[in-house]
Amino acid sequence: MDYLELNKAAWNQRTQIHIHSKFYDVAGFVSGQSSLTEIELGELPPLQNKRLLHLQCHFGLDTLSLARMGAIVTGVDLSDAAIEKANELSKELAIEADFVCQDILAFGQTVQSQFDVVFTSFGVLCWLPDLSAWANTIANSLVSGGQFYIAEFHPFADVIQGYSYFHSIQPDIEKEGTYTENCSGDLQTVVTWPHTLSDAINALIKAGLIITSVNEYDFSPYNCFKGLKRNKTNPNRFQLLYHNKPLPLVYSICAVKE
Numbered sequence: 001m002d003y004l005e006l007n008k009a010a011w012n013q014r015t016q017i018h019i020h021s022k023f024y025d026v027a028g029f030v031s032g033q034s035s036l037t038e039i040e041l042g043e044l045p046p047l048q049n050k051r052l053l054h055l056q057c058h059f060g061l062d063t064l065s066l067a068r069m070g071a072i073v074t075g076v077d078l079s080d081a082a083i084e085k086a087n088e089l090s091k092e093l094a095i096e097a098d099f100v101c102q103d104i105l106a107f108g109q110t111v112q113s114q115f116d117v118v119f120t121s122f123g124v125l126c127w128l129p130d131l132s133a134w135a136n137t138i139a140n141s142l143v144s145g146g147q148f149y150i151a152e153f154h155p156f157a158d159v160i161q162g163y164s165y166f167h168s169i170q171p172d173i174e175k176e177g178t179y180t181e182n183c184s185g186d187l188q189t190v191v192t193w194p195h196t197l198s199d200a201i202n203a204l205i206k207a208g209l210i211i212t213s214v215n216e217y218d219f220s221p222y223n224c225f226k227g228l229k230r231n232k233t234n235p236n237r238f239q240l241l242y243h244n245k246p247l248p249l250v251y252s253i254c255a256v257k258e
């Protein structure tokens, strides 16, 4: 089983659906809105003139939003359809960006330490079999003193959907539709692995990074799981209640390379 080929085919199909979705709101982005959420916007360091690497950048909305904040951006993603659309948006909007179509773990084997910030977010770790190779990719990419930031869906959310909390070497292989509202019923074969919060933290520590903060959030900024309820006071927050109490849906980690 070539998991990269299967996931690449799935993300190529999904990209064609996503670019027309309300969920991604490309028109809003083109008109100047940021695609970033309150979580990243509240936690990212100043980005003016920082060389920033965005791992698993999909079709570039977040990468180009980070460029609008002053960063000099490079995005890497496995999907050639996503990278093609990212390049198209960069050209159309005259926002400078480099986009690379590659498996991030292969990218990490040859990358030079040249980035001030490495950024990645929402729906990224489950596609990777090996978080030690992922953390080494980050460590290899950063200059000394460089900062890493991840905001990711909490693995607790996976448990509620019937997946294992704990890591297994054997992946889940299944046919699944995508998460945008315009998902047509087409199913893609996807290959994913569960990773706990401590797996991510320990992989970063073993790669030599110093963790400076870990936060957990009782809401998702995206309405992308079954059973989410819109928060009554903040319409951009979606919560999952268990015994009437909110479950953790997102975590973030900040780290620095010595």
Ligand SMILES: C[S@@+](CC[C@H](N)C(=O)[O-])C[C@H]1O[C@@H](n2cnc3c(N)ncnc32)[C@H](O)[C@@H]1O
Pocket (backbone or CB within 6 Å): 007, 011, 056, 057, 058, 059, 060, 061, 062, 076, 077, 078, 079, 082, 102, 103, 104, 105, 121, 122, 123, 124, 127, 128
């Ligand atoms: C849910 S998106 C995450 C990006 C961002 N949250 C968004 O929604 O735009 C997951 C991305 O990971 C990419 N991906 C999956 N496996 C990858 C790999 N091994 N190397 C690089 N990119 C990968 C997919 O192509 C997809 O664009």
